[in-house]
Amino acid sequence: xxxxxxxxxxxxxxxxxxxxxxxxxxxxxxxxxxxxxxxxxxxxxxxxxxxxxxxxxxxxxxxxxxxxxxxxxxxxxxxxxxxxxxxxxxxxxxxxxxxxxxxxxxxxxxxxxx
Amino acid sequence: xxxxxxxxxxxxxxxxxxxxxxxxxxxxxxxxxxxxxxxxxxxxxxxxxxxxxxxxxxxxxxxxxxxxxxxxxxxxxxxxxxxxxxxxxxxxxxxxxxxxxxxxxxxx
Numbered sequence: 001x002x003x004x005x006x007x008x009x010x011x012x013x014x015x016x017x018x019x020x021x022x023x024x025x026x027x028x029x030x031x032x033x034x035x036x037x038x039x040x041x042x043x044x045x046x047x048x049x050x051x052x053x054x055x056x057x058x059x060x061x062x063x064x065x066x067x068x069x070x071x072x073x074x075x076x077x078x079x080x081x082x083x084x085x086x087x088x089x090x091x092x093x094x095x096x097x098x099x100x101x102x103x104x105x106x107x108x109x110x111x112x113x114x
Numbered sequence: 115x116x117x118x119x120x121x122x123x124x125x126x127x128x129x130x131x132x133x134x135x136x137x138x139x140x141x142x143x144x145x146x147x148x149x150x151x152x153x154x155x156x157x158x159x160x161x162x163x164x165x166x167x168x169x170x171x172x173x174x175x176x177x178x179x180x181x182x183x184x185x186x187x188x189x190x191x192x193x194x195x196x197x198x199x200x201x202x203x204x205x206x207x208x209x210x211x212x213x214x215x216x217x218x219x220x221x222x
Contacts, residue, residue: 006157034210043202043214044158093157095210101146103210108157 023094030096120213137203
């Protein structure tokens with residue numbers, strides 16, 4: 001099946017610093033990618049929809065200036081958590097929509113802010 | 115009312131049992147129905163994918179969609195300890211919507 005990768009898989013950063021997470025679709029072009037956040041024992045929560053070449057669409061309650069999304073190519077979207085705080089510690093998952101509209105998830109990135 | 119409702123469980127069954135996981139939804143526009151399996155500390159993986167109503171079988175897994183009742187199910191036959199995971203239903207019209215996920219434990 002289609003593969004979506006994320007990097008890094010695990011990151012620890014200090015409060016106030018910024019962290020960039022990459023999401024790549026390895027064997028298909030994805031005009032649309034999605035970013036989710038998952039807190040322990042909770043379901044995935046959609047943060048934003050990323051469309052190649054245009055601005056991301058953020059869900060209500062998600063700060064676009066804090067969670068910067070760039071979808072510069074058909075195979076790469078990045079999520080930058082700016083000025084991270086401990087409450088941003090979470091599991092961040094991206095997914096990519098294939099040309100036939102299936103959605104494939106990345107393995108996730110565990111962010112810990114100390 | 116949430117668009118997709120899924121009992122979060124937890125659900126615990128003995129090895130070999132038949133497991134039934136279900137979701138209900140309110141948006142009749144949903145056309146694509148999916149089940150994802152998520153192991154602890156991992157991203158969700160697509161397990162079953164169904165378009166519109168009907169049944170789909172893949173090995174020990176059977177997905178059912180009843181659009182008239184707005185109800186989808188995932189059945190796992192001969193459940194194994196390795197099936198222990200959280201199962202999320204998802205459905206899509208233009209955008210994806212997920213259930214809360216049901217945590218399943220299959221005990222040896």
